[in-house]
Amino acid sequence: MSTAIKAKPPATPPKDGMPSMIAYLTRVLKTPTIGAFWEELAAQARDENWSHEEYLAALLQRQVADRESKGTVMRIRTAHFPAVKTLEDFNLDHLPSLRRDLLAHLATSTFVAKAENVILLGPPGLGKTHLAIGLGVKATQAGYSVLFDTASNWITRLAEAHRGNRLEAELKKIRRYKLIIIDEVGYIPFDQDAANLFFQLVASRYEQGSIMVTSNLPFGRWGETFSDDVVAAAMIDRLVHHAEVLTLTGDSYRTRQRRELLAKENRASRD
Structure with missing residues (x-):
């Protein structure tokens, strides 16, 4: 008799509000810069009437720039x-x-x-x-x-x-x-x-x-x-x-x- 192995259900984020959910998601995705700046950029987006796409692009650009900067520092050190x-x-x-x-x-x-x-x-x-x-x-x-x-x-x-x-x-x-x-x-x-x-x-x-x-x-x-x-x-x-x-x-x-x-x-x- 064979027993089916049940897949482990995915972890669910905490349900104590949007900031905690975003903190959880950025931690899982290993995007700490997004976790640090999403709120600041969200406020700027509301003040300047950015579209959803503009806000998303600004947030991703900040993450990429930070990652590239840290990568450059590491490559200079190891050179x-x-x-x-x-x-x-x-x-x-x-x-x-x-x-x-x-x-x-x-x-x-x-x-x-x-x-x-x-x-x-x-x-x-x-x-x-x-x-x-x-x-x-x-x-x-x-x-x-x-x-x-x-x-x-x-x-x-x-x-x-x-x-x-x-x-x-x-x-x-x-x-x-x-x-x-x-x-x-x-x-x-x-x-x-x-x-x-x-x-x-x-x-x-x-x-x-x-x-x-x-x-x-x-x-x-x-x-x-x-x-x-x-x-x-x-x-x-x-x-x-x-x-x-x-x-x-x-x-x-x-x-x-x-x-x-x-x-x-x-x-x-x-x-």
Whole structure:
């Protein structure tokens, strides 16, 4: 003899008035912002004669905006930027070589959706790291996961995974990030083992996820950094296949600041 299993009846909201019912429903739906602001917006809707649709849209917009804001904060935190810098804070007047239209296009983060790369080349002190962080922040605001580190720290991470026989697992973990930023390629030379690990990182993301690289060296000198011209060439080939390459020129901002400070001191001494 079979016994039918009765479905558990859905929970019923409390019946002690509309505020309690809405509090219950927003808790079940996990929409705390609606729970916090529905009454305030309802009063505004009555005062301004909103339609039901306008009130609903305003309430949903508040919930979505709050959720996106919290999501952005979390993505910025997990990106491990050394400091949070924005494109709006970058002084473009000191970098005339940078195409404003291209920077504006990259700021939309569409390159991340297409798994394309961005390469920032130029001598030290031009603000490459600031630009990389600024573009990374834009990507987090667009909803993409980002992970930032220096080239030497990326190599250390991969080398530790390799020694623990978990390199493939580590590369798979890194692939979960839509954009990784590799800062300061070229400042520290790598041996052949490190170069091979770096190549595996680039190859594992080829046409799968975006990479942003900053380097003080032109591509022609990457063989010096990676101790192998062949590996460097293969790496560059994969990086630039779907990429925007920005070659920056200009004065180092540190040199410029020092020059401006000396000029100010000279004026002060004459006065």
